[in-house]
Amino acid sequence: MAADTQISGLYGLLTEFESPSVLVQAAAQVRDAGYRNWDVHTPFPIHGMDEAMGIRGTQLPFVVLAGGLIGLGLATLMQWWMNAVDYPFVISGKPLFGIPANIPVMFELTVLFSAFAAFFGMWGLNGMPKWHHPLFANRRFLRATQDRFFIVIEARDPRFRLHETSAFLASLGGSEVEEVKESAED
Amino acid sequence: MAHHHVPSLEDTKTTLDGLGGKVFAVSAAVGVIGLVVSIGLGLAEGDDLRHFGYSYLVNFAFFLAIALGALFFLPIQYVTKASWIIVVRRLVEVMAASLPVLALLAVPVVVLAGRIYGWAAPEAGSDPLLAHKVAFLSPRWFTIRWAIYFGLWTWLSFTFWRRSLAQDATGDLRHTHKLENFSGFALLVYALSVSLAGMDLLMSVDYIWFSTIFGVYFWAGGLVSFFAVLTLVTMGLQKTGRLTHIVSPEHFHDYGKLMFAFTFFWAYIAFSQYMLYWYANIPEETGWYLLRSGQGWGKVGMVVLFAAFLLPFAGLISRYAKRNRKMLAFWAAWIVVAQWINLYWVVMPEYSHDFVFSPMDVTLFFGIGGTWLAAITRLAMGRSLVPMKDPRLDDSLRFENA
Numbered sequence: 001m002a003a004d005t006q007i008s009g010l011y012g013l014l015t016e017f018e019s020p021s022v023l024v025q026a027a028a029q030v031r032d033a034g035y036r037n038w039d040v041h042t043p044f045p046i047h048g049m050d051e052a053m054g055i056r057g058t059q060l061p062f063v064v065l066a067g068g069l070i071g072l073g074l075a076t077l078m079q080w081w082m083n084a085v086d087y088p089f090v091i092s093g094k095p096l097f098g099i100p101a102n103i104p105v106m107f108e109l110t111v112l113f114s115a116f117a118a119f120f121g122m123w124g125l126n127g128m129p130k131w132h133h134p135l136f137a138n139r140r141f142l143r144a145t146q147d148r149f150f151i152v153i154e155a156r157d158p159r160f161r162l163h164e165t166s167a168f169l170a171s172l173g174g175s176e177v178e179e180v181k182e183s184a185e186d
Numbered sequence: 187m188a189h190h191h192v193p194s195l196e197d198t199k200t201t202l203d204g205l206g207g208k209v210f211a212v213s214a215a216v217g218v219i220g221l222v223v224s225i226g227l228g229l230a231e232g233d234d235l236r237h238f239g240y241s242y243l244v245n246f247a248f249f250l251a252i253a254l255g256a257l258f259f260l261p262i263q264y265v266t267k268a269s270w271i272i273v274v275r276r277l278v279e280v281m282a283a284s285l286p287v288l289a290l291l292a293v294p295v296v297v298l299a300g301r302i303y304g305w306a307a308p309e310a311g312s313d314p315l316l317a318h319k320v321a322f323l324s325p326r327w328f329t330i331r332w333a334i335y336f337g338l339w340t341w342l343s344f345t346f347w348r349r350s351l352a353q354d355a356t357g358d359l360r361h362t363h364k365l366e367n368f369s370g371f372a373l374l375v376y377a378l379s380v381s382l383a384g385m386d387l388l389m390s391v392d393y394i395w396f397s398t399i400f401g402v403y404f405w406a407g408g409l410v411s412f413f414a415v416l417t418l419v420t421m422g423l424q425k426t427g428r429l430t431h432i433v434s435p436e437h438f439h440d441y442g443k444l445m446f447a448f449t450f451f452w453a454y455i456a457f458s459q460y461m462l463y464w465y466a467n468i469p470e471e472t473g474w475y476l477l478r479s480g481q482g483w484g485k486v487g488m489v490v491l492f493a494a495f496l497l498p499f500a501g502l503i504s505r506y507a508k509r510n511r512k513m514l515a516f517w518a519a520w521i522v523v524a525q526w527i528n529l530y531w532v533v534m535p536e537y538s539h540d541f542v543f544s545p546m547d548v549t550l551f552f553g554i555g556g557t558w559l560a561a562i563t564r565l566a567m568g569r570s571l572v573p574m575k576d577p578r579l580d581d582s583l584r585f586e587n588a
Contacts, residue, residue: 047586061504092467100464103457 011134011182012038012154013166014141015174020046023149026172027052030151033168037157041141041150060121067117068110075109076102134180141180152180192584195572197431205426206567214560220553227546238546239298240537244529245550246295247387249558250288251408251529252415254380256281257339258405259412260346261369261376264362269581270440273432274420276571279350280562281412282343287561289336291554295387296329303328304536305393315394315470323393328386335383342372350573357575380405388529391536395474399459406452407494411525413448414518417441421515429571435509436585442508445521449502453495478531482541486531494524526551 017023020042027040031054040053083089084097094101123129135141135152144150151174153165169177202209228238256278263271263278271278299306305323310316316323345368349361381401389400397403417438423429463471478487498517507513534542573579 057505065503092465094465098464100457100461103461 009182010155011180012152013169014152014178014180015169017149017174022173024052035153035157035159037154039152041144043145063121064114064117068114071109071113072106075106134182138180193431199428200570200572202567206563210560210563213556216552217556217560220549220556224546224549224553236301239302241546241550242294243302244533245554248526248529249554252412253281253285253288255409255412257343261372264366264369269578270585272576272579272582276573279347280566283347283565284561285339285343292332296332299325303390335379338375338379353575362577388532392474394470397459403455406455407525410448410452411522413445414521417518436587438514439508439587442514446502449498477535483535490528490531494528
């Protein structure tokens with residue numbers, strides 16, 4: 001069994017569908033079979049796919065909130081340091097550290113850091129940037145941006161067993177199951 | 187899910203039926219009793235209805251702003267060709283179509299202008315700061331302007347109302363196209379009239395003070411209350427078995443997003459106004475804020491800051507809160523109260539430099555609010571609560587947030 005679960009150089013198993021409706025049903029079956037490291041690839045977004053795949057809510061909002069709070073804190077600290085400590089200078093009788101005057105910068109840095117957190121947080125959670133992906137070497141997969149729909153179960157999934165998973169995928173109503181290698185040189 | 191059942195109008199009740207008569211009777215009674223009691227309380231003050239006038243202004247401005255929020259939301263939906271809103275658009279149309287009734291309720295403000303507005307008081311003539319403004323701020327012009335505002339708003343709201351009802355009968359697509367073309371123009375008329383009306387109604391209470399952004403401040407606050415009221419009205423109808431299934435958590439999620447976004451927008455405008463005056467520190471500009479941050483009113487100002495901005499902002503920020511019915515209802519009710527306090531803080535310091543609160547403020551809320559609710563109920567009675575033959579209704583029923 002050990003050899004069966006850790007086939008060196010295998011990225012995963014791929015199967016191809018011709019219609020989105022079959023794909024949604026197949027995805028629900030993969031979800032119910034308990035797989036975790038798998039994905040579907042489609043040329044366009046499909047309504048109801050999130051649910052069919054059992055995708056849980058993203059953690060990104062918390063990353064964004066943290067980014068925003070850091071921006072807010074930095075803006076406050078920066079203005080306090082510049083205006084009230086490092087170079088105190090009274091302008092038209094205003095307090096050295098007057099909150100109303102600082103709010104625009106606090107607001108802008110909150111927005112900026114939130115945007116950065118959202119953008120780069122999305123990268124991080126999606127495992128980006130990547131130079132290459134094993135699926136790119138697959139010829140059939142080229143049509144994922146045109147008119148074909150794919151399900152890929154990765155070999156690192158804890159439930160992955162080459163023969164069983166292959167048989168399971170074959171039962172979903174797609175095309176023949178194909179092995180995808182980690183790197184094209186193999 | 188893509189393959190789940192798309193709700194249809196047959197799944198639920200889409201008319202008021204018996205409920206309409208009951209709500210109308212109760213709200214009309216509350217409105218009339220509220221107004222009569224308020225006049226009694228006002229006369230009992232023995233100040234020639236001066237306090238009454240200010241209290242009336244707060245409550246009138248509050249409900250007017252909500253109806254104007256509805257009148258803004260309609261053309262925005264048409265110019266963007268939005269489909270999610272269709273299933274509840276009739277409720278928005280009804281609120282906007284109530285504007286002629288608010289024109290009647292505006293009469294006391296115009297009649298009592300001499301007691302409310304410093305510029306209309308007999309002794310104001312000698313103030314040199316008013317000399318340059320009398321051409322605009324004169325009782326006659328004030329009356330004419332309000333006639334024009336309500337004329338325009340009635341015309342706009344009835345155009346949407348009539349065509350939408352006509353489409354119910356025939357399903358004619360031309361109504362949708364006409365309204366889409368009309369809406370860009372409607373928004374222009376709306377923006378100019380509401381901006382000026384906000385200044386007339388609330389800013390001119392202190393005729394020395396001026397703020398070019400004030401119209402936006404008035405409008406944005408009303409829009410927040412409007413979204414909150416729309417949320418509560420939809421939930422109320424669903425409680426009685428109407429509009430169930432067809433108005434889904436997806437629609438409420440959007441209500442929540444709009445409430446959240448415009449809460450922030452309102453605060454952004456409020457702060458933009460405040461910061462410039464704080465920074466420039468010119469006496470005739472800061473006077474308005476000085477009065478509202480000293481003595482009893484400073485505390486009310488802090489209540490406005492927290493209740494109308496910081497707390498609902500934190501409360502509505504998460505997706506969970508927007509999709510949770512109870513939390514959304516809580517924040518909608520909260521926002522309505524907070525925006526009322528905001529208007530109270532804008533108007534009342536001009537009546538008394540010390541904090542005041544009287545039973546009249548509450549009885550007038552029910553007096554004007556009851557009358558308004560009676561009006562929108564009367565408009566909705568005998569009609570479908572959903573624009574049944576709108577071409578985008580099906581999209582609206584299927585609507586899902588990404």
